[in-house]
Amino acid sequence: MIQITLKDGSVKEAEAGISAAQFAKSIGMGLYKAACAARVNGKAVDLRTPLTEDCQVEILTFDDPDGRWAFRHTASHILAQAVKRLYPKVKLAIGPAIDNGFYYDFDTDTPFTPEDLTKIEGEMKKIVKENLALERIEVSPEEAKKLFEEAGENYKVELVEEHSGKGERITLYRQGEFVDLCAGPHLMSTGVVKAFKLTQCTGAYWRGDATSKQLARVYGTAFPKNAQLEEYLTAVEEAKKRDHNKIGRELEYFTTSDLIGQGLPILLPKGARVIQTLQRFVEDEEQKRGWLLTKTPYMAKSDLYKLSGHWDHYMDGMFVLGDPEKDDEVFALRPMTCPFQYQAYLNRSRSYRDLPLRYNETSTLFRNEASGEMHGLIRVRQFTISEGHLMCTPEQLEGEFKGCLELAIYMLKTLGLYEDVSYRFSQWDPDDREKYIGTPEQWDEAQGAMKKILDHLEIPYVIGVGEAAFYGPKLDIQIKNVHGKEDTLITIQIDQMLAEKFGMEYVDRDGVKKNPYIIHRTSIGCYERTLALLLEKYAGAMPMWLSPEQVRVLPISERLFDKAAEINQRLKDAGIRATMDERNEKIGYKIREAQMEKIPYMLIIGDKEVEAGTVSVRSRKDGDKGSMTVEEFIDGALEEIKTRAR
Structure with a gap:
């Protein structure tokens, strides 16, 4: 007998060799039917895994991320099997589970169409109905290579070859006639995957390399119940309506031009105004917190990037001006500001009394993103960022890091994005040393401090x-x-390496020269990305303080234009972004248009309002708010703007 410790700390006895599935059944049929995988001693495994010794076990359902991953990864194998049945000449690449579903990449001469996806879905339903058992098989790399070579699956052969000579066993999964290279875990059978939908087909380069062949990527999603699938698909349709690419173009915040190029959006007056408002807000707040504004060049000689390490570690992501093989002097557009601001630090000698020294900059940066990675304003090739670099002593590090984090959280809360974020502690990979500078001891020290x-x-x-x-x-x-x-x-980084590379020093209290710690940080991140997220968060209905047009004055008839223009000017003089609709249209039409354009307030001017010295106020959110004087409206509007109310 073995002792099995459950998640709640309770301990159960079981026969050695019992499978995780059988153990789940011993707890209860409800858990057994809902089980997707198991976590044994912290590792996600198949339900078919035997439990041979004392261990900690957690049965994973679809509600657990690892259980959901196993469920959807099985769905990706069902997709691949269906494609191979319908199109035997198609080659298989990879097919993982992802956050909202799964995908599989295929090498096909003819791209898939929506009609093909419907046909593939039909074949997938047959495979589900067949309720094929999934079998986990371990073989040597040589055996796996031979299997896939005979099947003509060259992409699988390439993946297997990476494990040759390492003494590793290769894991395969079989379901019926279909065999795939996979580490698992998977469901027990295909029959569990009853609610699924193929959502789209796009292009994708093999392993994300733009120099490799473009494959056909089929996306899908899967759930245990049809009701969950329908709920998800409804949410997807709502997301499409909120997509900043759709809203931003419809409301004329930004556009793009093939003549200018991919990943280089044009901010139209509305988008430019929002980003200007954000930049002023950020720079003013940073100044209050002791940050010193710098303005550095957009480009530099390759010498600067060679010293910082970007030339060796980041050159593929840079726009290089000139030929490094031929030209004596080569420049590159800056992908980040840190090495430039270091030159400001090096402008004169420093002592501990100068620290902490906080430099901020509204930085326009350039990164050579792959064409397949770019999306609207989320990922672009030229962008502007609220960048900053802080030099401090080791004793100041935690307090200054906390200050950077507090600034970021303040920004997120003000924008209404705080409840939507999560935190990732990004560490180095000691098995991929070529990606990094510094010694393991330096990394241990920096990561330990963080x-x-x-x-x-x-x-x-x-x-x-x-x-x-x-x-x-x-x-x-x-x-x-x-x-x-x-x-x-937003990112906040601890760096103890570049100060030494650049010769950045300060004289400490003991008279000894030392290298400062550097904190790299953004306070609001990339402005273009933030604008995209705000458009999606508010479905284009920006909070008043951010709205490019805050008030629209709507005269009922042409004879009231002069009075409306006077009111419009009073609003502008008070610092409110106001416009006047001078078109000879019916007032209902003007109101509907203003509402569609997400204007926070409409001031309606009719004969009754002129006679009473008031305006009729209509709110985007609350509808008709009745009549009030212009002074009353201005006072309320300015208070809403000042408090940055949402």
């Missing part, structure tokens, strides 16, 4: 191994767009 700070501040983070910058660990504040795609919005 861990101590994060734990002391009680930040609820997850760990992202391999997500660190090449020079130091990061706290990444993550956020998802309406489609569930996660991106980094």
Whole structure:
């Protein structure tokens, strides 16, 4: 008998060799039927896994991320099997589960159409109905290679070859006639996956490499119940309506031009006004907190990037001006501001009395993103960021890091995004040393310092191994767009390496020269990305303080234009962004248009209002708010703007 410890701390006895599935059944049929996988001693495994010794076991349902992953990964195998049945000549690439479903990449001469997806769905339903058992098989790399070579699956062969000579066993999964290369875990059978939908087909490069062949990627999602699937699909339709790419173009916040290029959006007057408002807000707040504004060049010689390490570790992401092989002097557009602001620090000698020294900058940056990665305003090739670098002593590090985090949280709360974010402690990957500078001892010290700070501040983070910058660990504040795609919005980094590389020193109290710690941070992140997230968060109905047009004055008839123009000017003089609708249209039409354009307030001017010296106020949110004097409206509007009410 073995002792099995459950999640709640209770202990059950069981026969050695009992499978996780059988153990779940011994607890209860409800749990057994809902089970997708198990977690044994912290590792997610198949339900078919035998329990041979004392262990900790948690039965995972669809509600658990690992259980959901196993469920949807099985759905991706059902998709691949269906495609191979219908289109035997198609080659298989990879097919993982993802946050909102799954996908599989295929090498096909003819791209899939919506009609093909319907046909594939039909075949998937047959596979589900067949209720095929999934069998886990372990073989040697040589056996796996031979299997996939005989099947003509060259992408699988490439993946297997990476494990050759390492003494590793290769894991395969079989369901009926279909065999795939996979580490698992998976469901027990295909019959469990009853509610699924193929959602779209796009192009994707093999392994994300734009120089490789483009594959056909089929996306889908899957749930245990049809009601859950329908709820999800309804939410997806709502997300499409909120997509900043749709709203931002319809409301004329931004546009793009093929003549200018991909990833280079044009901010139209509305979008430019919102970003200007955000920038002024951020710079004023940073100044209150002791940050000193700098303005540095958009480009530099390659010498600067070679010294910082960007030339060796980031050149593929940079726009290089000139030929490094031929030209004596080569420049590159800056992908970040840190090495430029270091030159400001090096402008003169420093002592401990100068620290902490906080430099901020509204920085326009340039990054050579892959074409397949760009999306609206979320990921672009030119963007503006609220960047800052802080030099401090070791004793000041935690307090200054806390100050950077408090600034970021203040910004998020003001914008209404705070409840939507999560935290990731991004660490280096010691198995991929070429990605980083510094020694393991330096990384241990930097990551240890950050861990101590994060734990002391009680930040609820997850760990992202391999997500660190090449020079130091990061706290990444993550956020998802309406489609569930996660991106980094704000980052705070600890760096103890670049100060030494650049010769940045200060004279300490003991008269000894030392290298400062550097904190790299953003306070609101990329302005374009923030604008996109705000458009999605508020479905285009921006809070009044951010709205590019805050009030629209609507005269009922042409004879009232002069009075309306006078009121419009009073609003402008008070600092309110107001316009007047001078078109000779019916008032109902004007109101509907203003409502569609998400204007926070409409002031309706009729004969009755002119006679009474008032305006009729209509709110985007609350509808008719009755009549009031212009002074009363201005006072209320300015208070709403001042408090940045949402």
